[in-house]
Amino acid sequence: MLKKLSAFEGIKGPIVTIVMDGVGYSPKEEGNAVAQARKPYLDSLMKKYSHVLLKAHGTAVGMPSDADMGNSEVGHNAIGAGQVYEQGAALVAKSIQTGEIFKRDAWKEITENVRAKKSTLHFLGLFSDGNVHSNIEHLKAMIAEAKKEGIAKVRVHVLLDGRDVPETSALDYVGPFEKFLDELRSPEFDVCIASGGGRMKITMDRYNANWKMVELGWKTHVLGEGRYFANTTEAINTLRAETKAIDQDLPPFVIAKDGAPVGTIQDGDSVVYFNFRGDRSIEITRAFEEEHFVEFDRVRFPKVTYAGMLQYDGDLKLPKRFLVPPPAIENTSGEWFSKAGLKQFACSETQKYGHVTYFWNGNRSSKFDGETYLEIPSDVVPFEQRPWMKSAEITDSMIDAVASGKYNVLRCNFPNGDMVGHTGSLRAATMAVEAVDLGLARLLPVIDAMGGVAIITADHGNADEMYDVDKKTGLPKTNKDGSIKAKTSHTLNPVPCILYDNVTGGRLSLKEGSWGLSNLAATTANLLGFEKHESWDDSMLLIK
Numbered sequence: 001m002l003k004k005l006s007a008f009e010g011i012k013g014p015i016v017t018i019v020m021d022g023v024g025y026s027p028k029e030e031g032n033a034v035a036q037a038r039k040p041y042l043d044s045l046m047k048k049y050s051h052v053l054l055k056a057h058g059t060a061v062g063m064p065s066d067a068d069m070g071n072s073e074v075g076h077n078a079i080g081a082g083q084v085y086e087q088g089a090a091l092v093a094k095s096i097q098t099g100e101i102f103k104r105d106a107w108k109e110i111t112e113n114v115r116a117k118k119s120t121l122h123f124l125g126l127f128s129d130g131n132v133h134s135n136i137e138h139l140k141a142m143i144a145e146a147k148k149e150g151i152a153k154v155r156v157h158v159l160l161d162g163r164d165v166p167e168t169s170a171l172d173y174v175g176p177f178e179k180f181l182d183e184l185r186s187p188e189f190d191v192c193i194a195s196g197g198g199r200m201k202i203t204m205d206r207y208n209a210n211w212k213m214v215e216l217g218w219k220t221h222v223l224g225e226g227r228y229f230a231n232t233t234e235a236i237n238t239l240r241a242e243t244k245a246i247d248q249d250l251p252p253f254v255i256a257k258d259g260a261p262v263g264t265i266q267d268g269d270s271v272v273y274f275n276f277r278g279d280r281s282i283e284i285t286r287a288f289e290e291e292h293f294v295e296f297d298r299v300r301f302p303k304v305t306y307a308g309m310l311q312y313d314g315d316l317k318l319p320k321r322f323l324v325p326p327p328a329i330e331n332t333s334g335e336w337f338s339k340a341g342l343k344q345f346a347c348s349e350t351q352k353y354g355h356v357t358y359f360w361n362g363n364r365s366s367k368f369d370g371e372t373y374l375e376i377p378s379d380v381v382p383f384e385q386r387p388w389m390k391s392a393e394i395t396d397s398m399i400d401a402v403a404s405g406k407y408n409v410l411r412c413n414f415p416n417g418d419m420v421g422h423t424g425s426l427r428a429a430t431m432a433v434e435a436v437d438l439g440l441a442r443l444l445p446v447i448d449a450m451g452g453v454a455i456i457t458a459d460h461g462n463a464d465e466m467y468d469v470d471k472k473t474g475l476p477k478t479n480k481d482g483s484i485k486a487k488t489s490h491t492l493n494p495v496p497c498i499l500y501d502n503v504t505g506g507r508l509s510l511k512e513g514s515w516g517l518s519n520l521a522a523t524t525a526n527l528l529g530f531e532k533h534e535s536w537d538d539s540m541l542l543i544k
């Protein structure tokens with residue numbers, strides 16, 4: 001049980017954590033949608049209330065190095081668990097480096113299956129070195145190992161990124177990768193790319209937001225249905241010229257030879273989904289694993305030996321076979337607040353719903369006792385067209401939940417800074433931040449009225465840098481037509497953390513220090529009048 005604090009009895013009203021997804025802090029104004037947004041409420045909070053900056057990237061959130069940006073999974077894991085675990089990106093890299101991955105049963109089953117049946121080994125996943133969902137180096141290591149182990153035929157299905165890496169960088173990955181395959185290819189080893197498409201068009205949907213994407217991916221990778229091209233470079237060049245889309249939004253393509261697709265997925269094949277992150281892996285995994293599947297008509301359901309890079313959901317055991325064990329995230333704040341008998345409320349719209357539930361609770365999909373979840377359905381539109389997203393509805397629901405008096409601890413996520421930040425539109429991203437500001441201005445007074453306190457923070461940066469800046473010159477890069485190259489990915493910047501307290505008469509503040517997202521759980525525990533769990537990182541709270 002969490003012990004009661006002796007120095008402080010705890011706030012009587014609700015403690016509310018508000019995550020402004022993708023709203024990082026940078027002193028640089030140019031290309032910074034957060035700084036440029038008209039957000040009088042948030043600006044006044046930064047003047048009036050105790051605040052600090054939190055590290056939200058690199059080793060502070062369990063990434064392999066400090067060159068790695070943060071992301072929603074590692075960010076919400078750290079906030080919810082109050083601790084830093086080595087995350088998927090680091091675990092897989094290590095397992096490959098030590099060779100452990102190839103000694104485990106999952107890899108052996110995948111490879112023995114294709115050797116025994118003389119069938120094809122397929123790799124499907126996000127094709128970049130973004131290190132958020134996947135890393136192309138992991139893919140290359142597995143292909144090289146497959147050749148070493150005498151596998152005869154490999155097909156690769158590539159989901160183009162442009163979201164965790166520069167927006168039109170796909171050919172920077174395709175070129176060197178084709179060369180890598182050319183060097184491996186031999187009469188005994190037949191390897192090539194078989195299909196692909198933009199990650200926001202096919203396969204990588206999350207939280208059941210848009211199953212049509214997964215259906216289109218299935219048609220592309222499994223059935224080989226779609227527009228044929230002779231190779232990936234031709235596909236990308238043609239589709240870019242026709243659609244003007246950035247990589248993440250490019251339509252699907254099928255690589256064909258002599259009028260037939262080169263790599264459909266058939267009975268007896270093995271399939272490795274090489275993304276390590278779960279949210280955008282669960283739906284396609286279900287399509288490959290579920291015997292009775294109702295989300296769309298698969299037309300053909302090949303009997304394959306399937307493995308995910310990691311297990312994506314420990315409660316649902318999805319997938320059954322995985323190449324590397326996921327981090328065992330234990331003693332989350334959700335669990336211990338539940339054991340303390342507290343009532344918890346979590347809310348976001350579909351796009352971030354799993355962030356405040358599944359990621360928050362250490363990648364568990366089931367609830368702890370006393371937890372209530374509310375999902376507001378997201379629009380299925382390009383978010384630069386609706387930068388306000390469902391911020392008003394999230395605010396309405398949070399106001400109702402706070403005012404109901406039923407909950408001791410509440411959490412919500414405003415997706416705007418992140419989802420609109422990923423589109424690369426600076427104009428829309430400033431509006432996204434402004435929409436969050438409107439929400440805060442409505443919600444926080446209700447928390448006052450209930451005698452509560454709020455922590456306003458974020459999980460990583462995104463909208464704080466909307467220009468792709470040349471590291472050497474410090475100037476924004478430009479496109480061929482002279483326009484500024486947009487940055488669609490997250491940033492390495494810290495995030496704000498504001499303690500909004502109008503109820504203790506100034507007794508509480510945040511200590512100066514070198515803090516990260518993993519310090520939030522202990523801080524919340526203290527606000528509730530409890531000591532932190534022994535495994536959590538320290539509280540930032542100073543109590544007078």
Ligand SMILES: O=C(O)[C@H](O)COP(=O)(O)O
Pocket residue numbers: 070071072073132133163164280418422
């Ligand atoms: O999945 C995505 O949309 C991006 O790769 C990462 O964004 P998130 O970590 O904020 O979800």
Ligand SMILES: [Mn+2]
Pocket residue numbers: 021022071072073075418459460
């Ligand atoms: Mn996020």
Ligand SMILES: [Mn+2]
Pocket residue numbers: 022072418419422462490
């Ligand atoms: Mn994001």
